Amino acid sequence: MREDTARWRVLIPVSVVLAWLQFAFRNMQGGMWLPDFGLILLFWAIPPQGSRNWRFPFLFVFWLGAVRSGITVLDPLYSWLGFALALVFRNRLFKHFSHHSGLLRFGMGALSAVPPALMDLLGSYQLGDPLPANILIVRCLWVAGIWSWMARPGKKAFG
Amino acid sequence: MFLLPNAERVRRIAALGLFLCLGVGLAVWPVHAVSQSLRWLVQPIAQLVSVGVQSIQAVLNPNVTSTGGSAESEPQISTTLLLEVERALGNPPAAPGIAWLEVPVWKVDEGAGLLSLAAGKDFALAAGQAVVFGSHWVGRIIKVENQRATVRLWTSPGARTGVRLVEKNQITKAVTMGRGTQKSPLVRWIDPSGSPHSGAGVFWRATEMDSPALRRLDFSMGRLLRQGNELRGSGVWAIKTEFPAGAEGRVWVAAGAVGDSLVAEPGFHTASLGKPLHGDGVLFGNWRSVFQLTKAPAKVIESAGQLQGEVLRQSGRKLWFLAKAPSAWGSRAIALTSEGEFHEDGRVLFSRGGQGIPRGFLLGVRDSGPPSMVGNLRSLTRVEEIP
Numbered sequence: 288m289r290e291d292t293a294r295w296r297v298l299i300p301v302s303v304v305l306a307w308l309q310f311a312f313r314n315m316q317g318g319m320w321l322p323d324f325g326l327i328l329l330f331w332a333i334p335p336q337g338s339r340n341w342r343f344p345f346l347f348v349f350w351l352g353a354v355r356s357g358i359t360v361l362d363p364l365y366s367w368l369g370f371a372l373a374l375v376f377r378n379r380l381f382k383h384f385s386h387h388s389g390l391l392r393f394g395m396g397a398l399s400a401v402p403p404a405l406m407d408l409l410g411s412y413q414l415g416d417p418l419p420a421n422i423l424i425v426r427c428l429w430v431a432g433i434w435s436w437m438a439r440p441g442k443k444a445f446g
Numbered sequence: 447m448f449l450l451p452n453a454e455r456v457r458r459i460a461a462l463g464l465f466l467c468l469g470v471g472l473a474v475w476p477v478h479a480v481s482q483s484l485r486w487l488v489q490p491i492a493q494l495v496s497v498g499v500q501s502i503q504a505v506l507n508p509n510v511t512s513t514g515g516s517a518e519s520e521p522q523i524s525t526t527l528l529l530e531v532e533r534a535l536g537n538p539p540a541a542p543g544i545a546w547l548e549v550p551v552w553k554v555d556e557g558a559g560l561l562s563l564a565a566g567k568d569f570a571l572a573a574g575q576a577v578v579f580g581s582h583w584v585g586r587i588i589k590v591e592n593q594r595a596t597v598r599l600w601t602s603p604g605a606r607t608g609v610r611l612v613e614k615n616q617i618t619k620a621v622t623m624g625r626g627t628q629k630s631p632l633v634r635w636i637d638p639s640g641s642p643h644s645g646a647g648v649f650w651r652a653t654e655m656d657s658p659a660l661r662r663l664d665f666s667m668g669r670l671l672r673q674g675n676e677l678r679g680s681g682v683w684a685i686k687t688e689f690p691a692g693a694e695g696r697v698w699v700a701a702g703a704v705g706d707s708l709v710a711e712p713g714f715h716t717a718s719l720g721k722p723l724h725g726d727g728v729l730f731g732n733w734r735s736v737f738q739l740t741k742a743p744a745k746v747i748e749s750a751g752q753l754q755g756e757v758l759r760q761s762g763r764k765l766w767f768l769a770k771a772p773s774a775w776g777s778r779a780i781a782l783t784s785e786g787e788f789h790e791d792g793r794v795l796f797s798r799g800g801q802g803i804p805r806g807f808l809l810g811v812r813d814s815g816p817p818s819m820v821g822n823l824r825s826l827t828r829v830e831e832i833p
Contacts, residue, residue: 303494303498306727307495307498307499307502309727310503310725310726311502313726313727313728323728350491352488354492354495355727356761357492357493357494357498357499358495358726358728359727359729360758360766361728361729362476362484362759363492364469364480368466368470368473372466407728409474411728413476414758414768416729416731416733418730419730422730
């Protein structure tokens, strides 16, 4: 319980600041290609093999979705689903692929970033302003690159 | 309850799978009430974050959020041009004993051939009253509620209307039957004493219930033409008709007795807005978000008579809308030439109305970009749209 409180003390302000930065960067020239900062934070905060209890990832996904809905017109449901499915995908892939290979880590990151991208696409499609596929692909590749660097062996994940 | 570790794991996976499947189902087939509840749930956090974003943007880009600029590049177009054109074309000829009530159209149901008017008993409308647009016959009121009335178009499926087939030497009585807006109405009965020809003018014929003053007026309905294959014996008389474009906006109702006013102005709920914030944290497009000063339902954003966009999300006092270029409105826009004539390729675009968008707001010049937020923004909703 005490461990969770310590995490939240860091993660709440960091997630809010990252949301503000994401909005600011997204609306700069070329900003639409950048990855979702919340997803990167989620991958950093929750270990790929899964958290010790289910409560923390559940609440953190809820929190990130709520924060994200402050900077986007998308319904929070799409953010929650995207984040939750990303965690599930990454967890399943982590069990089957070695994280000692940079290429496999890259592939794992890219595949894990696909569900949130699809959810954003679905949400934007329903609003009548679909996100272009090339933007979504580049965002997934960004997440893959960052994840392959972040999860390299010898580095301990935050969670 | 005793469960083996493996069973416990399977139970958790199954529960998570069900939960995610339900979520995906709701994402693919959204339920409005669920979306509203979820937005309401996260509103305090979202509002806190968006207020921070607004402050940061105001510091980083003070010019982007300003509303006090001027659109110098935009040519000056009268924001009431469509209204003026509709009135010029739609005002019927004056006749003693008849008052013409000008009533805006709220909704057009093309399939059923019905027009919903934005006035009803409150404007002294009654069932059976004649509805016209200029010298064109439109139909009759069939149902009246307190603030709404329904007109059945003479072209609506199954609608029977008495007509006169007018030629140089003869006038023949006939009865038409509507087949919807996509098909020409047919002539179902022709007075046996007449022998009409293709090209004859078709005019409305009054019934015994109509006032003598109304009977003296001529309302055009189109031209007679022959359809089908005569050799096979399937030739029929039909009417080539054209629904006047302006009648989608307002119509005139013949009345013997009138209330306080001859013009029913549509009612709007309005609310002032703060400075708009450009952009979105996830999506790519001309998204704008803005806070309402008071909490009210909002359908469109307007400033100085020009429509800025359609509200696509409302979460409490916060509104999200997509600023569209005038040409991006597609079939939801109606085009006028600069001289004020209805034309498909006209340069000046106005909102057509329907689907929650009020009619008659200036969208801009066809080739121009998204509207620049000039003047004070306000949100609007037609009174009829509020449940």
